[in-house]
Amino acid sequence: MKSVVIIDDNPDMTMMLERFFKRFDKNNIKTFNNPFKALEYIQSEKVDFVLSDITMPNMDGLELLQNVKALKNPPKMIMMTAQSTLDRVLKSHRYEAHDFMIKPLDLNRLEKRIKELLEA
Numbered sequence: 319m320k321s322v323v324i325i326d327d328n329p330d331m332t333m334m335l336e337r338f339f340k341r342f343d344k345n346n347i348k349t350f351n352n353p354f355k356a357l358e359y360i361q362s363e364k365v366d367f368v369l370s371d372i373t374m375p376n377m378d379g380l381e382l383l384q385n386v387k388a389l390k391n392p393p394k395m396i397m398m399t400a401q402s403t404l405d406r407v408l409k410s411h412r413y414e415a416h417d418f419m420i421k422p423l424d425l426n427r428l429e430k431r432i433k434e435l436l437e438a
Contacts, residue, residue, distance in 0.1 A: 320346065320366040320367065320436050321346045321348075321363065321364055321365045321366050321367070321393075322339055322346065322347045322365075322366065322369070323347075323348050323349075323350065323359065323360060323365050323367070323368045323369070323370075324336060324339070324348070324350070324368075324370075325349075325350045325351075325368065325369070325370040325371060326351065326370070326371040326374070326398075327353075327371065327373075327375060328351070328371070331371070332349035332350070332351060333349070335369065336349050338428075338429075339432075353374050353376070353378075353379070353382045354376065356370075356382070357377075357382060357385055357386070360386055360389070360393065365393040366393050366394065366436060367394050367395070367396075368386060368393050368394070368396075369395075369398065369428075369432075370395065370396075370397055370398070371397075371398055371399060372397055372399040372401075372406055372410075373399055373400070373401050379397055379399070380409050380410065380413060383395060383397060383410065383414075383415055387413060394416045394435045394436075395416055396415065396416055396417040396418070396419060396431065396432070396435075397410045397418050397419070398420070398421055398423060399418075399420065399421060400421035400422075402420045406418075416431075417431050417435075
């Protein structure tokens, strides 16, 4: 069973994404609206995949990405945002995110990419 973490400060978004993940796979799915709590969980548990928003209060997704990538065996990560800028895209790639998606999400593309990452 794969372990998936979804992080977004918008509870409606995490709920929608949790339902989406359960639709195509019965992974162990944890959702967080607080990036600090998500990071604590990722640091203490085996996590295979993280889907994180970038624009969040207190710790943005790029800072979260850097912290996760510093772990010994970091999970695969896709970053998402509704406020895309070239700087954010470049930083996501520089910090080694596996992909970058713009909201509203193309759920077919997201599903395909997640399956590719989890099977790799």
